[in-house]
Amino acid sequence: MNKQYIMLDDGNKISYMTYGKGKKVVLFFHGLVGGSYISKDWKKEIEAKNITLIAIERSGYGNSSKIKMKNVSQWIPIAKQIAKQLKLSKVDLVGCSAGAPYAYATASALEEIVEKVYILGGVPSAYKDSVLKHYDTSNQEAYKSFMTKPMNEIQEYYKEQLNDFKKYLKKDEDDYIEKTIDENLKQDCFGISQECKLQIENWGMCLSEIKQPIFLHHAVNDEMVPYEAAKEMTNYLQNCSFEEIHINGDKVHISSISKAFLQILNVIGYNVSNR
Template sequence: MKQPMQCQMEMDQMMESKTGHGISYRCYGDPEGKPVFYFHGWPGSRHEGQLFSDLAKENNCLLVAPERPGYGRSSAVGHLSLRSWALLMGELSDHLGLPAFSVMGLSGGGPHACAVMSCLSSKVDRGALLVPMGPMNAREGVLRMHPLQRLMAEITPLAPWFPKTLMAMVRPLLRRTPGLTLWAMRRFLLPDCDQKALSRKELQPILQKTMAESLIHGISGMYGDGLRFLEPWQHTLDAVSCPVKIWHGFADTIVPIEFGMYVASKIKDSEGEWLEQEGHFSVPMAHAQACFKFLSQ
């Protein structure tokens, strides 16, 4: 297919939406390939798509990586629901001249990919979810969350100042010393499989850049994501009609595998790869090739 309008490769681009949101995005991979919208993790930025640029090109996929409002160069204009995010992605597909596309969601990008598959079912060909966050009524997943994550999820509706204060406290560290943050995460929070995955030298510049960029204008992107995670979006999963494949590891200490299993159980045409001795970062590194093969079909 011809390269879409407004999709110059690996350059910052902006779409001004009808709702007043400025959505920043980058394109990676094959400019004439099958379009795939890539939804980054929490926190994340448009630069995260660079992790998969070579694989997208090898598999003839055009990877479009938009930033959610409040991250990087995307503007923060009030709170955005999951449904509103999906409608923005419909605008972006029209902006790019794409009548149809597939979606790929990583971690915190999972709920956003599901929203697009649900709300824009006539436009979405396929969906791939890597270690996806699930809805809060997946209680087995919630119970296995890190205690601080669970506390933030449960207290936010009652005391929204608490997560805002905590995020504001850690933002300078994440923003100014992303390398140190990644080292500490590897050293103290992650299983061996994830430590090994993150030790790859070629990943460090991309991960540090996307972490620093995600918080350049504050915590609104992170906080907005958190509010969307708390929506009762489990009720929308039965509207997903395209084929969906999920990859998740039993050793995931960031997003427990029970979330991925719950999402798979609610989507009619879904298949799950439940991976022994794989974690939150090792899964996308080890199984992205299979993910792109699925998306390129």
């Protein structure tokens, strides 16, 4: 499966991969250490449904250009160009973890195209005091440090973290994690580092103006994005519902996202087949 490209008006490019050949189109926004590669389990479920999933690689991820952004709202004109070039008509959005802000921005950009928005373990608007207060002190300080810390310092930190992680990564036939890490390292962790800064900066858009139904799915004991911080988003979105995910064990954040993703594929696939 090969990557495809969208050439933007300014000469930059956005890369993506497509899974499935179904009637319903879903735009997928990956997490912080992410890209367009997905697991074999996800591929299998997508192909079994009447769904086409387009996994978008954001600025500085995968093979996308390193586009400097001042806030998340600068994704809006990019989303419009993506929709135009892909000739999209009706789509649903899925935003995982750090992909959540970009799902919101895309919904805002494409009011006539986007039907529903699914947020899985989504990063909330941490620039709001009412949200940030639900993080522990160390994470609040880390977030605030991203506002002033130079990009190159953040990049060096994540490069070190990913290189260390690779040492303990078990070799597996399903090597999407290794491919994702390698691509982030090849990009000097630009995408990861820029998003760390953008999460804590004012996103530059009015969340309450998003009209589409938004379905928030979040684990009660999420170890990365506090449950109460995520639930705070219901105060800023006019048309949303919140579903608790109960899951135990290690890596609750990742496991809960995968669980919710497989569930919503069933919902989307069912809705398509019954139209």
